[in-house]
Amino acid sequence: MRTRFLERAGGRVAYDVTGPEDGRPVILVHGMGDTRATFRLLGPRLARAGYRVAAMDVRGYGESSADWPSYDVVPIGEDVLALARVLGGPAIVVGHSIGCASAVWAAAREPGLVAELVLIGSFSGDTPIKSWMRLASRAVGRNPYLWSMFLRSSYPTARPADFDDHLRAIRTNLREPGRAAALRAQIEVSLAGVVTRYPEVRCPALVVMGTKDRDFADPAAEARSIAAKLGGPAALLLVEGAGHYPHAEMPEATAKGILAALDHGPPAGRFGDGPAMGCAEVTA
DSSP states (O other): OOOEEEEETTEEEEEEEESOTTSOEEEEEOOTTOOGGGGTTTHHHHHHTTOEEEEEOOTTSTTSOSOOSOOSHHHHHHHHHHHHHHHTSOEEEEEETHHHHHHHHHHHHOGGGEEEEEEESOOOSSSOOOHHHHHHHHHHTTOHHHHHHHHHTTOSSOOOTTHHHHHHHHHHHHTSTTHHHHHHHHHTOOOHHHHTTGGGOOSOEEEEEETTOTTSSSHHHHHHHHHHHOSSOEEEEEETTOOSOHHHHSHHHHHHHHHHHHHHOSOSSOOSSSSOSOOOEEEO
16 A cells, blocks of 8 residues: 655654545544554455545654654644545544544534544543553553553454564554654643533444453443433444454454444434434444
8 A cells, every 4th residue: 555645734644545536535543652554454344345444644653754743632633634635525534542532623623524433442531541550651651662562451352463563563663763752742642622522523423442441440331421422423332352452353343333333324222311312332
């Protein structure tokens, strides 16, 4: 796949595009300390289903520029919107982890450019991040090898055949000048200003959560809280046995659930007492 570059104030954002030219555009936004390669198993499945898939390296990572004035949620969300314009119209935005915050911000900021959301391993904001987790993140964020070991622990049930190669690539990328600084900056990012925008999101959304995601005391409850806050139709996909990376740990089940939601819309029925217009729960 040919790497393309989106020129932005302060640097350039790398991305690649697969799938038919006339397919509905999908933008993949990875989480901290990662690259667009985290979607290497999900992206091709979406492309084969007829979607035009653009996987981006978030600023600071992969082939994107390393040194930026900010690695916060909002500027990354602005990068997402800029890429949606390049792709020619409203896009389905798939976010993972902290990438979900930028996806939510983009959908709230310019609803005409975000047709649907898929939020994988997102945060509701209801449960504060434990202090020990913040300290642990700061510690491992200073060492590419420790960070790769942290990623290894996020796959509790299964690992892709190329998992070790993927971790080596992550370590190599983080050792490049400026990359580790981007990771450390993202670790300190606050999501407080973004979670309040959940009710502003009116487009259809799918919340995807691994049932063994160790980032949360109760992953299913966390996902239900997010779905209940969203202001538009929402559905919930629980990926049985997966951790924080269901799209890479259980790619077939995750892709099947995502494609069902994108092709047919959120299942009918109301979920919870929040503003969501309709949410149903599916276990893969």
